[in-house]
Amino acid sequence: MIHLDHISRKYGTGEAATSALSDLTLDVPAGAFVTVVGTSGSGKTTLLNILGGLDGDYSGTAVIAGKNLKQMNDRELSRFRNQVVGFVFQHFNLLEHLDALQNVALSTFFSREDTQAPERAEEVLARVGLRDKLRKLPGQLSGGQKQRVAIARALFSRPRLILADEPTGNLDTNTGSQIISLFESLNADDGLTVVAVTHEEFLFKNATLALHLEDGRLVNGQNP
């Protein structure tokens, strides 16, 4: 699912350049549950941005779901970002004036008419346990429920790969572990490949691969 070959990413040039990722080589099979840990600034978000086709300014080769990201044109890349990958963020990134259904189906507001959209939005909200919150605004939901809406939004386009950047970072431990159970179920029951950046590695007990980044370098990639 993920093949990275000697990936490096620098910000800036010359003396001021920061090496965000250095010479990362990695193979992740479809169906894996990958956690990424490391201190702040170690390159975790940079790695996710490259995996999701959000950042193409790297050296080396990245092949995700059979696609060499560097060989895609803008159209193909945007298709890849919208349909192959689902993103989940620490701060949920929901639009406050839209209800749960609208937040989930948001991507169809900007693309061609999709008559199945409302039905599918309802389906993914049910999948994350929010069947009875379809018409709630984010302000009427708890943190854990907001993150469930964000996960439903990520599932909406039926992606194969979920990229989650500190998805429990804004939640208490108990709520966080429920969100992790949901990711585990999406992996085990729905067959999604999951890559989750986390500070709370103790919560992710069922990872198939635990990556540890230090100053942009992979210091381990063990199968626990």
Ligand SMILES: Nc1ncnc2c1ncn2[C@@H]1O[C@H](COP(=O)(O)OP(=O)(O)O)[C@@H](O)[C@H]1O
């Ligand atoms: N847009 C940017 N411009 C300049 N430097 C950046 C930018 N984004 C990240 N960096 C630097 O790259 C390194 C890795 O950052 P990041 O991937 O955000 O780490 P993490 O997510 O692990 O906290 C850090 O040194 C950070 O300061």
Ligand SMILES: [Mg+2]
């Ligand atoms: Mg980060």
